Amino acid sequence: MTPVARPVVPAVVTGLASVALLLVDVAPLAWLLMGVTAGYALSGSV
Amino acid sequence: MAGAVGGIVTALVPSAVRVAAVVAVVVAVVAREASGRPWRRLQNRRLVPQDIVARGQVEGPLQFGFEMGTGLRTFSPSALPHLLLFLVVLAGGLAEGLAAGAGFALGRALVPLARGAAARRTDWDAELQRTSAWLLRVSALGFVAALVASRELDALLG
Numbered sequence: 001m002t003p004v005a006r007p008v009v010p011a012v013v014t015g016l017a018s019v020a021l022l023l024v025d026v027a028p029l030a031w032l033l034m035g036v037t038a039g040y041a042l043s044g045s046v
Numbered sequence: 047m048a049g050a051v052g053g054i055v056t057a058l059v060p061s062a063v064r065v066a067a068v069v070a071v072v073v074a075v076v077a078r079e080a081s082g083r084p085w086r087r088l089q090n091r092r093l094v095p096q097d098i099v100a101r102g103q104v105e106g107p108l109q110f111g112f113e114m115g116t117g118l119r120t121f122s123p124s125a126l127p128h129l130l131l132f133l134v135v136l137a138g139g140l141a142e143g144l145a146a147g148a149g150f151a152l153g154r155a156l157v158p159l160a161r162g163a164a165a166r167r168t169d170w171d172a173e174l175q176r177t178s179a180w181l182l183r184v185s186a187l188g189f190v191a192a193l194v195a196s197r198e199l200d201a202l203l204g
Contacts, residue, residue, distance in 0.1 A: 005164045007174040008181050010156050015188025021195035030196035031138065031145035032152075034130055034189055039153020041079075041124035041185040043160075044178045045114070 010040055055135055064136050072193065075129045079186035082179030084125045094119045124182055126189055137198045 003009075018033045056064070078084050094113045099106045113119045127150065134143045164170035174181070193199065 002165075005160075005170070006177070007160060007170060008177050008184055010160050011181050011184040011188060014153075015184055015191060018188045018191035018195055022191060025197065027196050027198070028141060028145045030192045031142045032149035033192040034133070034196065035146040035149020035151075036153040036156070037149075037185050037189045037192060038124070038126040038130040038146075039150040040156050041126040041182060041189075042120075042122055042154065043157045043174055043181060044123040045120045 007043055011037070014040065056137070056139060059136070068133065068137055068199070071132055072129065072190070075125050076186045076190055079124060079126060079189075080183050082182055084123070084182065087122050087125050087128060092119045093121075123178060124185065126185060129189070133193070133198070142196075142198075 014033060014036050018030070018037070021030050021033065075085065094110050098110050098113070101109065130146055130150065134146050138146065161167055161170050
């Protein structure tokens with residue numbers, strides 16, 4: 001499996017986007033990213 | 047709905063109580079998620095029956111997607127969705143609830159998209175099994191970064 005296709009990659013990208021948001025003040029986007037993170041954390045759900 | 051409830055809770059519950067509750071719950075949940083061993087979740091431990099899919103080309107898949115996508119009938123490996131709901135009610139409002147809900151839907155949609163992008167889906171599933179604890183850790187840290195970036199804690203702390 002190529003590194004970019006690994007399941008953890010979307011979580012890392014979302015996390016990095018959240019860190020980048022620390023530098024700017026876009027609160028609604030932060031709530032959106034909290035939602036994305038919580039939704040993707042359910043990857044292993046069946 | 048949580049966002050609307052959140053607006054009412056924000057108006058009724060004193061700020062100090064909300065701060066204490068938010069800090070305590072966030073620390074407790076994130077610490078366990080980061081350890082790779084989340085708390086026992088409040089969840090409906092049932093699988094969506096396969097026969098639902100056979101109820102028509104539109105109705106079946108829609109019901110299956112709704113029940114699993116919203117977590118109505120599923121096994122949840124993470125408590126972050128519960129934490130998100132808690133934060134929307136205690137620290138958010140209608141706009142924050144809508145943004146969080148849209149993000150949650152996007153995050154849920156990312157799962158089949160990421161899996162579908164893999165050359166072999168069985169490899170992706172196996173990799174997910176192997177790295178699920180790390181996925182929880184990364185997600186927990188990303189969640190905290192987004193929470194801090196929301197400036198909601200600043201607002202609560204006054």
